[in-house]
Amino acid sequence: MSGPKATRRDWIGLAVIALPCLLYSMDLTVLNLAVPKLSAALKPSSAQLLWIVDIYGFLIAGSLITMGTLGDRIGRRRLLLIGAAAFGVASVIAAFSTTAEMLIATRALLGVAGATLAPSTLSLIRNMFLDPQQRTVAIGVWVTSYSVGGAIGPLLGGVLLQYFWWGSVFLIGVPVMLLLLVLGPVLLPEFRDPAAERLDLFSAALSLVAVLLVIYGLKRIAEHGLALVPALTMVTGLVVGIVFLRRQRLLAHPLIDLHLFRSRAFSASLGVYLLATLVAFGAYIFIAQYLQLVLGLSPLKAGLATVPRWPRSSWAPWWSQYSRAGCAHGL
Numbered sequence: 001m002s003g004p005k006a007t008r009r010d011w012i013g014l015a016v017i018a019l020p021c022l023l024y025s026m027d028l029t030v031l032n033l034a035v036p037k038l039s040a041a042l043k044p045s046s047a048q049l050l051w052i053v054d055i056y057g058f059l060i061a062g063s064l065i066t067m068g069t070l071g072d073r074i075g076r077r078r079l080l081l082i083g084a085a086a087f088g089v090a091s092v093i094a095a096f097s098t099t100a101e102m103l104i105a106t107r108a109l110l111g112v113a114g115a116t117l118a119p120s121t122l123s124l125i126r127n128m129f130l131d132p133q134q135r136t137v138a139i140g141v142w143v144t145s146y147s148v149g150g151a152i153g154p155l156l157g158g159v160l161l162q163y164f165w166w167g168s169v170f171l172i173g174v175p176v177m178l179l180l181l182v183l184g185p186v187l188l189p190e191f192r193d194p195a196a197e198r199l200d201l202f203s204a205a206l207s208l209v210a211v212l213l214v215i216y217g218l219k220r221i222a223e224h225g226l227a228l229v230p231a232l233t234m235v236t237g238l239v240v241g242i243v244f245l246r247r248q249r250l251l252a253h254p255l256i257d258l259h260l261f262r263s264r265a266f267s268a269s270l271g272v273y274l275l276a277t278l279v280a281f282g283a284y285i286f287i288a289q290y291l292q293l294v295l296g297l298s299p300l301k302a303g304l305a306t307v308p309r310w311p312r313s314s315w316a317p318w319w320s321q322y323s324r325a326g327c328a329h330g331l
Contacts, residue, residue: 070199084181091172
């Protein structure tokens, strides 16, 4: 059954919503190009470098459900604006970080702030676009903004790194968040769920601690080899994970409904998404460094080399042809 049509203000509001979504995914890829310059400036250990790259994604994933519930309680627009302000401040601090530890902490803050964006923007779209066909279009724009952000992140990062220091890649988000803070209160309506469930912070903390402990142990083992402390850390993380799962079975309103995993469609989709994310983001960390440290390309050329391009004579990505050209010239 069709609902009322969206107004021009709603469509303009959708454009405002798409901006932080684009930035959200851009921050997942833009840092990879900055790794060589960042490493030269801050001298992080191999484990610290992995935390700098990964902590943003871990904190986003670990905070998404919590932020969605929080937005239902305090208001989705309010949470979006709070997250935008925090994201902007954390971006400035990250850009001027002086130690690896400082950058890891600010990247973690960026992850928590970034986790407010996805559930808030999608919830706002659901309430702003009541007509099913218009809602489908709006969600399509929402999804596309993430894809575009991930695609242009390396290119924009390459331009900045060509002329500025490594921290400049974090400042991309500042004008975007300022624009959202100015236009959001004017164009975006406020929505709350009067029947919102209680926010289970303990479950959220358990899930996040379990993941971080296991990842910490894996990184230490990868850096120094198998030892007692990282092994105990991983075991502790697994125990915390088991406690989390048992708590979800006992709660009337669990943070995650474990019955969902009995659905083959849900489990299969989750598995495919996990594999695709691992391949895409895992490989690109090495590709960005290979293009700069092995082939000797500048950040700008490395960023251009990652942009998909299909020449008339071939469907191969342009970056592979560029790599072959670089090898031919001894780069």
